[in-house]
Amino acid sequence: MKKGKKLYEGKAKIIYASPQKNLVIQHFKDDATAFNNQKKAKIDGKGILNNRISEYILSNLNQVGIKNHLIKRINMREQLVKAVNIFPIEFIVRNIAAGSLCKNLGIEEGTTLERPLIEYCLKNDDLGDPMISREHILTFNWLNESTLDLITGECKRINDFLQGLFRGVGIKLVDFKVEFGKTSNDEVILADEISPDTCRLWDEKTEKKLDKDIFRKDLGNLIEGYQEVARRLNILHQQPVLKPISFPKPKEVKIKKK
Ligand code: UDP
Numbered sequence: 001m002k003k004g005k006k007l008y009e010g011k012a013k014i015i016y017a018s019p020q021k022n023l024v025i026q027h028f029k030d031d032a033t034a035f036n037n038q039k040k041a042k043i044d045g046k047g048i049l050n051n052r053i054s055e056y057i058l059s060n061l062n063q064v065g066i067k068n069h070l071i072k073r074i075n076m077r078e079q080l081v082k083a084v085n086i087f088p089i090e091f092i093v094r095n096i097a098a099g100s101l102c103k104n105l106g107i108e109e110g111t112t113l114e115r116p117l118i119e120y121c122l123k124n125d126d127l128g129d130p131m132i133s134r135e136h137i138l139t140f141n142w143l144n145e146s147t148l149d150l151i152t153g154e155c156k157r158i159n160d161f162l163q164g165l166f167r168g169v170g171i172k173l174v175d176f177k178v179e180f181g182k183t184s185n186d187e188v189i190l191a192d193e194i195s196p197d198t199c200r201l202w203d204e205k206t207e208k209k210l211d212k213d214i215f216r217k218d219l220g221n222l223i224e225g226y227q228e229v230a231r232r233l234n235i236l237h238q239q240p241v242l243k244p245i246s247f248p249k250p251k252e253v254k255i256k257k258k
Pocket of ligand 1: 035090092098099100101129175176177197198199200212
């Protein structure tokens, strides 16, 4: 598919125009950033894994009726998606305390929350994506009440589905971030990505981190963590272990002289 001009470049993805009306191409980069862009690196292969994992999750969500922007993956790094106007809000869903929840409120990391907690953050890098309340969203008209209620409901459904999906492969879904947008038909749908860049994923038994915290906290090889997630979801092509082939020693061939 022929890529059109670059429409937008973010920290981890680029959006290009596509030849099809109302569709765009979402390209996954290898760039990793953390702490509001203060820590940066290029991690070979991260974009490929996120493209594949996000495709898998969004197509599964689609099958259970959670509308989203994914049309199809078109190559190792790109997806064809519906064009949306992204709302300026990040929706965070938490099942277990980690990250900013612990830092800001002094809750011990790993505390299981009695029920899923939804938080809203304003997408604004200059302000460091501050947490906002439902009242802020309505007061400043970032979303109207019915859209906010619809999205909050979708966040809970996404959480239920993802918790089950990951629990089935021995992974705890600690928390995640999602973004929503409006299509040209005024439909409100899930957009962006859902991947180990945007979720906290812990091994059920060892609580080993399999997500972007590996990069944030220098815990080791990020790609190995993301590959482990893909392998458990059965979407990583595993190379068969090839046994070395042993050839018999060639026999000496005597050529008769004429
Ligand atoms: N998250 C994200 N993008 C952001 C902020 C958070 O994908 O800009 C994800 C993050 O990976 C985690 C969840 O949202 O899975 C909650 O993040 P938190 O508020 O704890 O922020 P952090 O401490 O990670 O900055």
